[in-house]
Amino acid sequence: MxxxxxxxxxxxxxxxxxxxxxxxxxxxxxxxxxxxxxxxxxxxxxxxxxxxxxxxxxxxxxxxxxxxxxxxxxSPPITEELQKIDVNPPKGTRDFPPEEMRLRTWLFHNFREVSRLFGFEEVDFPVLESEALYIRKAGEEIRDQLYCFEDRGNRRVALRPELTPSLARLVIQKGKSVSLPLKWFAVGQCWRYERMTRGRRREHYQWNMDIIGVPEVMAEAELISSIVTFFKRVGITASDVGFKVSSRKVLQEVLRCYSVPESLFSKVCIIIDKIGKIPVDEIKKDLKSAGVSEEAVEELLQVLSIKSLTKLEEILGGAGEAVADLKQLFSLAEKFGYAEWIEFDASIVRGLAYYTGIVFEGFDREGKLRAICGGGRYDRLLSTFGGDDLPACGFGFGDAVIVELLKDRGLLPELSLQIENIVCALDVDLQGAAARVASILREKSQTVDLVLESKPLKWVFKRAARINAHRLILVGNSEWQRGMVVVKILSSGEQYEVKLDELV
Amino acid sequence: MxxxxxxxxxxxxxxxxxxxxxxxxxxxxxxxxxxxxxxxxxxxxxxxxxxxxxxxxxxxxxxxxxxxxxxxxxSPPITEELQKIDVNPPKGTRDFPPEEMRLRTWLFHNFREVSRLFGFEEVDFPVLESEALYIRKAGEEIRDQLYCFEDRGNRRVALRPELTPSLARLVIQKGKSVSLPLKWFAVGQCWRYERMTRGRRREHYQWNMDIIGVPEVMAEAELISSIVTFFKRVGITASDVGFKVSSRKVLQEVLRCYSVPESLFSKVCIIIDKIGKIPVDEIKKDLKSAGVSEEAVEELLQVLSIKSLTKLEEILGGAGEAVADLKQLFSLAEKFGYAEWIEFDASIVRGLAYYTGIVFEGFDREGKLRAICGGGRYDRLLSTFGGDDLPACGFGFGDAVIVELLKDRGLLPELSLQIENIVCALDVDLQGAAARVASILREKSQTVDLVLESKPLKWVFKRAARINAHRLILVGNSEWQRGMVVVKILSSGEQYEVKLDELV
Structure with missing residues (x-):
């Protein structure tokens, strides 16, 4: 050439x-x-x-x-026009710088460890799903706040607002290739689009555990047990948190008594879930315009105020499934060992259209926070997607309220960066030697922060303190010629020389 | 009432x-x-x-x-219209059923462990970013395939195609509150929108490691060392994989010699990156229409064919930064212990506009796969966002090609579900007792699959085999009355009774 x-x-x-x-x-x-x-x-x-x-x-x-x-x-400058970008993440979303990420990692680790204790397998789904998966007509908040859009191929898609519909889709897809029951968990980001007036975020992470294929209340009891196990692991007790439990069958039995068409059931549940969030008069208005008679509305509101299972049994009789399921759940809670955590509260219906049986939510006993988690049985979800129904239940547990609660109770862990070794060359010509030392330590599974520039020792000590290093390893000329390095234990100040091949 | x-x-x-x-x-x-x-x-x-x-x-x-x-x-039926949904995830995306998720978890665990060995801290950013973050005019593939749309508030947003721009945004945002150098890593999902003709997916996960604040080539050497450490961990050797290394300063020095304006630099790099993907004649045409003279184009293509650093030094002289940087990198590679992994190849320029110095990519030596990973120095990215520039380098490592490579080499790990105990009541009335046993074991950090239904023993053994249980714990009436359970070691068939409070 x-x-x-x-x-x-x-x-x-x-x-x-x-x-x-x-x-x-x-x-x-x-x-x-x-x-x-x-x-x-x-x-x-x-x-x-x-x-x-x-x-x-x-x-x-x-x-x-x-x-x-x-x-x-x-160096060639990048040849774009200078544009002042917004250095903040998009409205309602979060960055996770190292300190926030350590907390998230700790939280997710606890979610995963508890799920594994219970023999659940982890799964995940795309954060972007077809919008059709979320089109339900019951007027749920989650539907109104769908983060949806048209993609470049003119398909209607949405950032997932929850994980359960994707799970149902995957269960149908897998069909008979999987052995029931399935015990699956997921930790995934979910999105909603709202006007941001309430300072709520547009994304959060959610821990889900689901059991597919078990019709018995044992499944719900097992799910609540796993959440209790999580709470205990992170230091939360039954005096901090409780579960309010009911069953949608309570409502169903009342509605049936007033000949309210079952086709209205989901819609009525969604309206009732707003009790405590909007004025009762509005609830009544909404129920009436949904087609529930005035008499039925009054009766409904009365039943919803019941906080005792005995009282409920007096009213509904002992024959229905609502009372039987709930009694069984409370009996199992004794055996699992979390009876003091749960209480009956007929007003709990949860805000998702697809629940069909027992529903529950975790709440802080001081009443300062929104629900910590919630779940229930959804035996009819698969057929709404054109699949064969399977008995199913699950819960969702977000990453926001739990962190508020832990902070409030002083239970947030101290999670500082901690790197075992900091390795530094005392001379610019020894940087390759320092790299060799770092490689040797890393091969022995030691974590190493290698100082990549020529820096004064004062700077190195400052950095060592910032990363909570246990040892400082100095590569100096005279020691290196003898195949040695200087090791300084930073907590005690103890200092000694070690042969390179004896470094552990 | x-x-x-x-x-x-x-x-x-x-x-x-x-x-x-x-x-x-x-x-x-x-x-x-x-x-x-x-x-x-x-x-x-x-x-x-x-x-x-x-x-x-x-x-x-x-x-x-x-x-x-x-x-x-x-049970109340959900009152929606039946709609047959597509049970597959959206085109170009993946579900992660348990078996796929185990592989993903294993892969990410290795990414994270290597990053920690090198003292890097994990970070993350929103998967949804402002579109402005990706608007560069150099004609990159990544820009053309942006998965962008308008949100409900008429803002232009995009699913992130890569992680580096978000990292740059966060670094500018943090400003002087952070101590340099930053050593950050992330494992996140990235998206692109393309016509799906090539069977490529629209999402993949990417492992990134970045060093911010170090101008020396030690930083690039450290990054390549971390990737080599990853390869070794998963069983890949220097005979499977190598790194091709060059520097954009090579191109820059040639272009400068032909008085090609520096404003064209990124564009020229992007065109040159297509060598081997589209015919050379098209490359030449593109370069000419970008404003590079015919003479310069020929010279450029000649220089790009150089595979020896000695040859490069003969042509460019030893004074420029291109040769000096590369010589230093090869010298450091010796010290780090991965010299046999890397080779000089002037044709490597990488497809992202913002690289300014050393660039590298990992390739399989059989030449069957696309690049496994790639990275380089990008000292000028921050100022394109209106921030103060900081020396920076990093790499991206996708989750797709590595899995193909591992599969091809027979290195994919066997990752089966493994739950230590399966606990089963022999009588429906003892399900609460079985729950008690499960709780005791879980408190002792034992993983437990609790049989939630009344099932025949044959079914239980089949499930025990499927979950690779070590022990089967049977809760039967006569033993339970004596405070005992039956333990069966499934590998040996050995069976004995244990007192409940002696169960470990």
Whole structure:
């Protein structure tokens, strides 16, 4: 191939746009604090474009510079127009910088560990689903707040507002290839679109556990047991939190008595779920316009105020499934060992259309927070998607309220960064040696923060403190020649030399 | 409160829609295989709507039924219209049923463990970002395939195609509150929208590691070391995989020599990245229409064919940063211990506009797969967002090609479900006792699959085998009365009785 023309060594001035700094003084501060050889805003900001080009030409053409990274100008600027972007994540969403991520990792780890104790298998689904999966007509909040849009192929899609419909879809898809019961859990991000007036976020993570194929109340009892196990693991007791339990069959039996068509059932449940959130008069109005008679509305509201299973049995009789299911659940709660956590409350119906039996929600006993978690039985969901129904129940447990509760109770864990070793070369020529030391330690499963630049020891000690390093390993010239490094235990100040191949 | 009218106990027939089964014969098969008391498609499918309503009334009204779950009709059907949904996830996306999820968990665990060995902290960002974050004009594939749309508030948003822009945004946002260098990693889902002609997916997960604040080549050397560490962990050797390394400064020095304006730099890189993917004649045409002279194009293509650093130094001279950086990287690779993994290849430029220095990609030596991972230095990205530039480098490592490679090499791990105990009551009245046993074991951190239904022992053994249980714990009447359970070690068949409080 032809040699590069000699003009390579005698570069002509050429046009290029100056790198821009939105605030030269800020850039200077940064440069003072962390000297960064390749980027020197001071020299840049004082140069005209032509002078900068000339300087670039000189710097690149200078044979004596020895390949040092002597000037920013040798780096090609990205040739886009400068655009001031919003440095915040989109409205209602979160970044997870390291400190937030440690908390999230801790929380998810507890979700996963509890699920595994209960023999559940983890699954996941796309965060983007077909909108059709969420089109239900019962007037749920979750439906109104669907984060939906049309994709570039003109398909109606939505960011999932919950995980259960995807799970149902996957169960239908798997068909007879899976052995029942399925015990599945998931930890996934869910989205909703609302006007952001209440300071609520548009995304949250949700832990779900679901049991598919078990019609018995043992399944609901097992699910509540797993949530109790989670609470205990993170230090929350039965005096902090309780579960309110009811069954949609209570409502169903009352509605049936007043000849309210079953086709109205989901809609009525959704309206009733708003009790306590909107005025009772509005609830009554909504129920009436849904087609429930005035007499039935009054009766309904009376029944919903019942807080005792004995009382409920007096009213409904002992023959129906509502009372039988609930009695069995309370009996099982004794055996599982969480009786003190649960109480009957007929007003609990939950805000999702598809529940058919027992429903429950976790609440803080001080009454300051929204529901911590909630779930129930949904034996009829699969057929609404055109599949064969299977008995099913599950719960959702968000990542927001639990963190508020833990904070309020002083139970948030201290989760600091902790890296076992910090390895540092005492001379720039020994950086390769330091890399060798880091590699040896990492091969022995030790975590290592390798100092990648030439830094004063004061800086290294400061960083060691910030990362909570246990040991500082210094690679110095005289020790290295003897195949040794200096190890300093940072908690005690103890310091000694170790042979490289004896480093553990 | 007024008592519930007596009509509750003498229910009138009422209208409700029959639960529908898309395929009665399938439903019957399912019912035979897994008897589910509450759902009996056989009886349902043979009933007329009126008869079903009457049956429901009778079943609920029958005082003698003892609350048994004797009929599906007592459950309220969800009152939506039946809609046959597509049971597959949206085009180009994946579900993660348990077996797929185990592989994903294993892979992510390795990503995370390697990142921790290197002292990196995990971060995350919203999967939905403002579209502005990705608007670059260099003609990248990633830009053309942006999964973007308008949200309900008329904002232009996009599902993130990559993680680096979000990271840059967060770094600018954090400003001087963070100590440099930052060593951050993330494992997140990324999206692209393409026509799906090539059978490529629209989402994948990507492992990123980034170092912010280090101008020295030590940073790139450390990043490649971490990827090598990952490969070694999962059984991949230097004879399976290598890294091709170059620097964008090579191109820059050639372009400068031909007075190509620096404003064209990113665009030229993107065109050159297509070498090997589209015909060379098209590359030449694109370069010319971008404004590069014919002479320069020929020279460029010649330089790009160089595979030896010595040869490159002969052509470019030893003074420029391109050669110096690369020589330093190869020297550090020796010290880190991965010299046999990397080779110089001038044709590597990578397909992202923002790289400014060293670029690298991991490839399989058999040449069957797309790039396994890729990365490089991007010292100028922050200023394109209106922030102060900081030296930075990082890589992205997808979850797709690595799995193909592992499969091809027979290195995919066997990841079967494994639950330590399966606990089963021998009598329906002992289900509470079995729950007690399960709770005791779980408190001792033992994983337990509790049999939630009354099932024959044959079924229980089959399930025990499926979940790879180590022990079967049977709760039988005579043992329970003595405070004992039967433990059967499934591998040996050994069987013995244990006192409840001695169960470990």
């Amino acid at each position: 032809p040699a590069i023309p000699s003009s390579l060594l005698h570069l002509k001035p050429l046009f290029f746009s100056l790198p821009r700094f939105s605030s030269p003084s800020l850039a200077l501060n940064r440069a003072r604090k962390f000297p960064i050889p390749t980027i020197n805003p001071r020299s840049l900001s004082s140069l005209s474009s032509a002078a900068a080009a000339a300087a670039a030409a000189q710097s690149t053409g200078d044979n004596g510079s020895g390949g040092g990274r002597s000037g920013a100008l040798a | 007024p008592a519930i009218p007596s009509s509750l106990l003498h229910l009138k027939p009422l209208f409700f829609s029959l639960p529908r089964f898309s395929s009665p014969s399938l439903a019957l098969n399912r019912a035979r295989k897994f008897p589910i008391p509450t759902i009996n498609p056989r009886s349902l499918s043979s009933l007329s709507s009126a008869a079903a309503a009457a049956a429901a009334a009778q079943s609920t009204g029958d005082n003698g039924s003892g609350g048994g779950r004797s009929g599906a009709l007592a």
